[in-house]
Amino acid sequence: MTNFQPRSHSSNTAILETKPIIVARDVEKWYDNGFHVLKGVSSTINQGEVVVLMGPSGSGKSTFIRTFNGLEPYQKGRIEIDGTLIAHNQKGIELLRREVGMVFQQFNLFPHLTVLKNITLGPTHLRGLSKPQAKANAMQLLAKVGIAHQANKYPGQLSGGQQQRVAIARALAMQPKVMLFDEPTSALDPEMVREVLDVMRSLAESGMTMVCVTHEVGFAREVADRIIFLADGTLVADTTPDEFFNNPKEERLQKFLAQILH
Amino acid sequence: MDEFTLSRIFINLIIATKWTLILSAIAFIGGGIVGFIVMLMRLSASKWLRGVSFVYVEFFQGTPLLLQLFLAFFGLSVVFGINLSPLVAATLALTGFTSAFLADIWRGSIESLPPGQWEAGSAIGFGYLKQMQLIILPQAVKSAIAPTIGFLVQVIKGTSLASIIGFTELSRSAALINNVTLQSLLIFGLAGLIYFAVCYPLSTWSQYLEKKLAYET
Numbered sequence A: 001m002t003n004f005q006p007r008s009h010s011s012n013t014a015i016l017e018t019k020p021i022i023v024a025r026d027v028e029k030w031y032d033n034g035f036h037v038l039k040g041v042s043s044t045i046n047q048g049e050v051v052v053l054m055g056p057s058g059s060g061k062s063t064f065i066r067t068f069n070g071l072e073p074y075q076k077g078r079i080e081i082d083g084t085l086i087a088h089n090q091k092g093i094e095l096l097r098r099e100v101g102m103v104f105q106q107f108n109l110f111p112h113l114t115v116l117k118n119i120t121l122g123p124t125h126l127r128g129l130s131k132p133q134a135k136a137n138a139m140q141l142l143a144k145v146g147i148a149h150q151a152n153k154y155p156g157q158l159s160g161g162q163q164q165r166v167a168i169a170r171a172l173a174m175q176p177k178v179m180l181f182d183e184p185t186s187a188l189d190p191e192m193v194r195e196v197l198d199v200m201r202s203l204a205e206s207g208m209t210m211v212c213v214t215h216e217v218g219f220a221r222e223v224a225d226r227i228i229f230l231a232d233g234t235l236v237a238d239t240t241p242d243e244f245f246n247n248p249k250e251e252r253l254q255k256f257l258a259q260i261l262h
Numbered sequence B: 001m002d003e004f005t006l007s008r009i010f011i012n013l014i015i016a017t018k019w020t021l022i023l024s025a026i027a028f029i030g031g032g033i034v035g036f037i038v039m040l041m042r043l044s045a046s047k048w049l050r051g052v053s054f055v056y057v058e059f060f061q062g063t064p065l066l067l068q069l070f071l072a073f074f075g076l077s078v079v080f081g082i083n084l085s086p087l088v089a090a091t092l093a094l095t096g097f098t099s100a101f102l103a104d105i106w107r108g109s110i111e112s113l114p115p116g117q118w119e120a121g122s123a124i125g126f127g128y129l130k131q132m133q134l135i136i137l138p139q140a141v142k143s144a145i146a147p148t149i150g151f152l153v154q155v156i157k158g159t160s161l162a163s164i165i166g167f168t169e170l171s172r173s174a175a176l177i178n179n180v181t182l183q184s185l186l187i188f189g190l191a192g193l194i195y196f197a198v199c200y201p202l203s204t205w206s207q208y209l210e211k212k213l214a215y216e217t
């Protein structure tokens, strides 16, 4: 049901493949209550890469991913999106956010707008698309996430899985350079997890750069190019899924895996 | 003077009611516009704007309307060396009073929305005002309507205080007629009935909307 344009590259575009989209250098953040939530985290995410972010609850995964579009300000270090700095004072952040799509655990669709309007709102107001253009694009995206027939319904009339797929389409409609997912399947009934993961998988295959916080081991194993492991605000491991699951070196990671893999 | 028949008393009170309604409308429109701006300031990212609007709201909510009317009528004429007419003074005080409460009522409606609505708007790239216009206000209006109409009733009754600075609305008109006819019970009773006839339908409407919207969400 889901098919985004397949990655169209030949081997001589390999140089493009290593173009960094997100560069985080020694990122430190304190919450207002003084809590040191990110203690100098560095990572680079290249174009077309799918990176999964794992870690125990409270380790700072959400906080870290939310610094990538300035939803959380940070105090020290440096974050660049496709070469543009996210300043500590968040100046110019709105322009940058257009380039970074985000999908939330709770979907956060706009309940007063139809599915179609949810998707066209950004492109018509921020990308200067005409209404018919935006609508045509939205219908294409809805077809790709498999819910074109629900376009005129309101979010409240859809199942959780359908809402989350609309949320993915809404983020994609802005044609972002990178997509962030913060536990996109954690609020879903088990039978709906699959349909959302399928969309994400197909998006990954189309070449989208993705950063996903998720506890879905199957997705991480099969789709991720790299897995980053955070614990207590520190980056503990940044490695391939194979190394991560089959040959974990760090003690902290071994403990974590023992817990989630039973 | 003894020609003050029941029907003449009634007609006089109705004419004065017109001023009560006009003053209420002025307070509500002025208060609505100013209150909306104050509400935007209260919720803005700027500490400075938040501070100013906070003090504004606390001042008008924390002092009696009567005192605000005195300040506008007597105080401003001292400060600026001009005599404000009762209408202008009442307009200023009632606008301040109404705006402070409306700003708070509306802020409450907005803050009761899930924070995820703001985050989703931000994540798409919308700025504060666009988020307000496209995402937040259309949803907040729903929960704001009932308390806003409920507060309109308070404003209508509150306009009676403008009689003290010499503005002839329903209450002052009743007092003036009473001075001549001395039929206190009849006159103030009638005035009370008129207030009730204006306010009661509004209260009922507000309660009806509150229930109706509660069911819908």
Ligand SMILES: Nc1ncnc2c1ncn2[C@@H]1O[C@H](COP(=O)(O)OP(=O)(O)OP(=O)(O)O)[C@@H](O)[C@H]1O
Binding pocket: A031, A032, A033, A035, A037, A055, A056, A057, A058, A059, A060, A061, A062, A063, A064
């Ligand atoms: N606004 C805040 N103020 C203070 N502390 C906060 C705030 N938000 C989060 N924290 C704390 O920061 C830490 C990291 O939170 P974060 O949500 O980033 O963790 P997480 O790794 O996403 O966890 P989870 O798996 O539960 O989603 C937690 O200990 C949390 O309690």
Ligand SMILES: [Mg+2]
Binding pocket: A061, A062, A063, A183
């Ligand atoms: Mg989280």
